[in-house]
Amino acid sequence: MNRVIKYESLADTNAALFNDYQTAFGSFLNSGWYILGEQVAAFEQEFARYCGTTYCIGVASGLDAIVLSLKALDLPKNAEVIVPSNAYIACVLGVINAGFKPILVEPDIHTYNIDPAKIEAHISNKTKAILAVHLYGKMCDMTNITLIAQKYDLKVVEDCAQAHGAQHRDKKSGNWGNAGAFSFYPTKNLGALGDGGAITTNDGALAEKLFYLRNYGSKIKYENKYIGYNSRLDEVQAAFLRKKLLKLDEINKHKRKLARIYFDKIETGFVKPVEQPENSDVFHIFNIRSSKRNELKKHLLEKGIQTEIHYPVPPHKQIAYRNLFKSPKFPISEEIHATTLSLPIAVFHTEDEINYVADCLNGFN
Numbered sequence: 001m002n003r004v005i006k007y008e009s010l011a012d013t014n015a016a017l018f019n020d021y022q023t024a025f026g027s028f029l030n031s032g033w034y035i036l037g038e039q040v041a042a043f044e045q046e047f048a049r050y051c052g053t054t055y056c057i058g059v060a061s062g063l064d065a066i067v068l069s070l071k072a073l074d075l076p077k078n079a080e081v082i083v084p085s086n087a088y089i090a091c092v093l094g095v096i097n098a099g100f101k102p103i104l105v106e107p108d109i110h111t112y113n114i115d116p117a118k119i120e121a122h123i124s125n126k127t128k129a130i131l132a133v134h135l136y137g138k139m140c141d142m143t144n145i146t147l148i149a150q151k152y153d154l155k156v157v158e159d160c161a162q163a164h165g166a167q168h169r170d171k172k173s174g175n176w177g178n179a180g181a182f183s184f185y186p187t188k189n190l191g192a193l194g195d196g197g198a199i200t201t202n203d204g205a206l207a208e209k210l211f212y213l214r215n216y217g218s219k220i221k222y223e224n225k226y227i228g229y230n231s232r233l234d235e236v237q238a239a240f241l242r243k244k245l246l247k248l249d250e251i252n253k254h255k256r257k258l259a260r261i262y263f264d265k266i267e268t269g270f271v272k273p274v275e276q277p278e279n280s281d282v283f284h285i286f287n288i289r290s291s292k293r294n295e296l297k298k299h300l301l302e303k304g305i306q307t308e309i310h311y312p313v314p315p316h317k318q319i320a321y322r323n324l325f326k327s328p329k330f331p332i333s334e335e336i337h338a339t340t341l342s343l344p345i346a347v348f349h350t351e352d353e354i355n356y357v358a359d360c361l362n363g364f365n
């Protein structure tokens with residue numbers, strides 16, 4: 001009788017909110033207003049308050065949040081945007097779709113986030129922005145990224161898709177850069193029941209422009225001020241997200257508790273994430289690294305434990321981007337991609353299950 005520990009199960013993740021979602025859907029349906037209504041407006045206010053920002057603009061996805069943030073910043077044509085070399089493909093794609101050139105910079109091998117000490121060497125007179133991706137639920141070193149941005153007059157967009165509620169020093173993710181791009185893809189810590197995204201900012205003029213851009217460049221029907229997009233947060237997703245936002249702190253707290261078990265129990269032989277006093281992480285992903293990653297994955301699966309790899313192939317090795325990065329050498333990124341393994345850490349996992357995972361992991365050595 002083998003135990004099965006799933007990596008993710010969205011039905012289990014959302015089961016706790018079943019009644020809340022049914023109520024939200026009922027009033028949404030009865031409202032008869034399905035695009036950009038009261039639910040989107042209310043969620044935008046509530047999420048801005050949660051992040052500590054003045055504004056929030058709902059959009060259709062996390063990718064769109066990156067594209068629209070960069071578009072709204074009015075960077076010059078051919079501008080270069082600094083992106084971490086080990087991030088999710090949407091980060092590189094967001095820069096390209098916004099019409100700019102991604103410049104890959106290696107991460108810090110301990111935090112897996114872009115290494116501020118390596119950024120300056122890649123700044124040219126075309127560099128206009130940094131996309132700071134808070135990977136796995138840990139915020140980037142925004143203290144030093146902010147200093148570099150000030151020194152070279154660069155804009156900063158945070159990719160907060162894996163870091164809802166994560167904090168660096170006194171501020172949450174989405175409240176450090178010129179804009180924060182969020183995804184509400186169902187597996188994220190604040191996941192919807194479909195696609196969704198949002199941009200947070202403290203810049204009133206930027207927010208105003210984004211409200212136009214996401215809706216055909218228009219705020220008053222049939223009056224078009226900008227060349228815009230159709231990238232709206234769905235009204236029904238906003239209704240669901242309002243319910244889930246009330247639970248986000250609880251979700252993050254549970255994940256931190258599960259992470260604590262891994263930190264305390266996992267023995268030497270594996271590289272665990274670093275813990276830093278200036279960062280409060282939300283563990284969208286809990287990864288370890290092992291030189292025998294593939295055998296380890298197989299060993300865990302034999303014990304009924306499902307794991308994932310974030311990510312198996314770095315952006316510079318993807319077919320679609322093979323001509324984009326000249327003589328690409330990103331050894332740190334490749335080392336991470338070759339050795340990383342993501343352990344189960346979903347909101348429905350019990351402490352007992354995580355203890356079992358940690359025991360099976362230690363049994364591999």
Ligand SMILES: *Cc1c(COP(=O)(O)O)cnc(C)c1O
Nearest residue numbers: 061062063088090161162183185
């Ligand atoms: C999920 C994710 C995105 C993209 O979000 P979508 O809503 O799927 O477009 C962007 N960046 C990171 C780091 C992500 O994890």
